[in-house]
Amino acid sequence: MLDMEAIKNLSINKSDWKKVKFGDVVFEPKESVKDPVAEGIEHVVGLEHIDSGDMHLRRSASIEESTTFTKKFSKGDVLFGRRRAYLKKAAKANFEGICSGDITVMRANEELFLPELLPFIVNNEKFFDHAITHSAGGLSPRVKFQDLARFEFQLPPINKQQNLIKLLNVSSDEIEAKINLVAKYSYLISSFRMDVFKRSNWPVRRLNDFFEVQLGKMLSKNAKTGTSPFPYLANQNVQWGRFNLGKVETMDFNEKEREKFKLVKGDLLVCEGGEVGRTSIWMEELENCYYQKALHRLRVINESYLPEVMLQFMIWANDEELFKGLTGSTTIAHLTAVTLKEFKIPSIPMDKQFELKIKFEQLIHTHKNIKNNLAKSIMLQKAIINKVF
Numbered sequence: 001m002l003d004m005e006a007i008k009n010l011s012i013n014k015s016d017w018k019k020v021k022f023g024d025v026v027f028e029p030k031e032s033v034k035d036p037v038a039e040g041i042e043h044v045v046g047l048e049h050i051d052s053g054d055m056h057l058r059r060s061a062s063i064e065e066s067t068t069f070t071k072k073f074s075k076g077d078v079l080f081g082r083r084r085a086y087l088k089k090a091a092k093a094n095f096e097g098i099c100s101g102d103i104t105v106m107r108a109n110e111e112l113f114l115p116e117l118l119p120f121i122v123n124n125e126k127f128f129d130h131a132i133t134h135s136a137g138g139l140s141p142r143v144k145f146q147d148l149a150r151f152e153f154q155l156p157p158i159n160k161q162q163n164l165i166k167l168l169n170v171s172s173d174e175i176e177a178k179i180n181l182v183a184k185y186s187y188l189i190s191s192f193r194m195d196v197f198k199r200s201n202w203p204v205r206r207l208n209d210f211f212e213v214q215l216g217k218m219l220s221k222n223a224k225t226g227t228s229p230f231p232y233l234a235n236q237n238v239q240w241g242r243f244n245l246g247k248v249e250t251m252d253f254n255e256k257e258r259e260k261f262k263l264v265k266g267d268l269l270v271c272e273g274g275e276v277g278r279t280s281i282w283m284e285e286l287e288n289c290y291y292q293k294a295l296h297r298l299r300v301i302n303e304s305y306l307p308e309v310m311l312q313f314m315i316w317a318n319d320e321e322l323f324k325g326l327t328g329s330t331t332i333a334h335l336t337a338v339t340l341k342e343f344k345i346p347s348i349p350m351d352k353q354f355e356l357k358i359k360f361e362q363l364i365h366t367h368k369n370i371k372n373n374l375a376k377s378i379m380l381q382k383a384i385i386n387k388v389f
Contacts, residue, residue: 010387017156022121023149025113026106031072033098036063043097044069047081050089050103053378055119055172057091069098071105078106078118083142085131090122104145114161120168124389125382127151153389164388171381178374185367192363193316196356202346210305211298213341215272216291217253217261226252231286233263235274235294240318241311243280253290261290261297266307268298270314276335277323279314281307296340306353312360313345 033039043060044067050057057079061067073079074096081089083102099105106122108115121127130151135141156164207213217223217232229250237244253261263269263282271278272294282289291297300307317323326343327333348356 010384012388014154014156016160017154019152020112020155021149022127022151022153023146025109025155026118026121026149027109028145029072029074029077029105029107031074031105032070033072034070036067036070036098041072041096041098043095045073045079045093045097045099045103047083047087047089047100047102050079050081050091052088053123053382055091055123056176057093057095060095060097063097067098069100071099071101071103073097073099073103073105074107076107076115078122080104080106080122080131080148082131082144083140085128085135085141085143088123088128090119092119102142104143104148106145112158113155114158114165116165117161117168120385121153121389123382124153124385126153126386126389168381168384168388171377171384175374175377175381178370178377181370182367182374185363185370189360189363189367190319192359193312193319197313197316197346198320200346202348204344205347206341207298207343207345208341209347210301210345211268211310212301213337214260214297214299215337216293216295216297217251217257218293219251223251223253226254228252228254230258230288230290232261232290232292233269233295234292235271238269238271238278238280238295240278240315241280243282243285245285248286248289251292258288258290263289263291263297264299266300268307268310268314270296270298270335270340272296272336273334276327276333277314277318279311281311296335296337304350306350306357308357308360309348309353310345312356 033041036044042063044063044065045057045060046069049059049061051059073093075093077093079089079091079093079099080103081087082104106118108118127148131143131148134147134150135143155161230253231248231250232253233243234249237248263284265282265284267282268279269282269291274294298310323335324333326339327335
């Protein structure tokens, strides 16, 4: 695949390319379905099924699920998220179905424009800029196809478009291969967790036998206006296996509270509400940081459990939906300290835990590298598309 420098120096002869309007070569079919089941429709697509920046439609809901959608799309059409165009959702469908009214269905006029080019045209930055500029509305702006139709770009003669498709498909094929590899490693990691925590039949003990469990400090008006503010973590800062530290609030912690609620390297933070059980390991990303009552802190007792192994167990427990059985039947789910302390976890010998830690780190490191390479390939593809169009 071309690197960024090669893309910058890429020379394309456009002497016979013609400026066209998007609406001259692409149209909105506006087909509808009254009875999707009777017509054999299997796929229902909402905006949530289109991933930002991905040119391929990979997900859908089943027609068995309730829907009021009637707009039909066919295999090969591009589905464009016309609501909140700044999310940059535009994907080629490899199946037929029905979709939300917040999606514009686009189809190429094949006498002038090869359909394989359409996803690339729509996914260039100038097209998205045009869509965003012509969107109307307040909190949820939408753009009409008639406005998109006025977008202008250079297009080669149809007899030369196939050569352009070959150039663009080099990057597309590489991205698809890396996406498949990412999925393969995700499956490998999940399978390994299953082997470790379900199929190995370790004896179980209470979580409280290995970890001290402590809820954080309660938020209050006085705490937010105190004289000794310190950073603290809230529920939204804790993600699976990482922390989002883009926005960290502060509140007052007196000397006694600082001793009680200070985070140290190796502490696990577990979400008490929201996505119950969501966990990450604190590695002292910030100095003198504390946490609020929406989080449980798990601190290892007598080095009896590796935090890295515990994190993987919590991810597995979430995948197995074990936390749902711990939160009761209230409208808003909460994981109480009493319940968490009694949660059964595998009692794994320390020598085996060290082996597992190394194996998990190897798998996760490889997975991360593949995802980073995928991100680079996507960035290069965008650069190629922007260079061509």
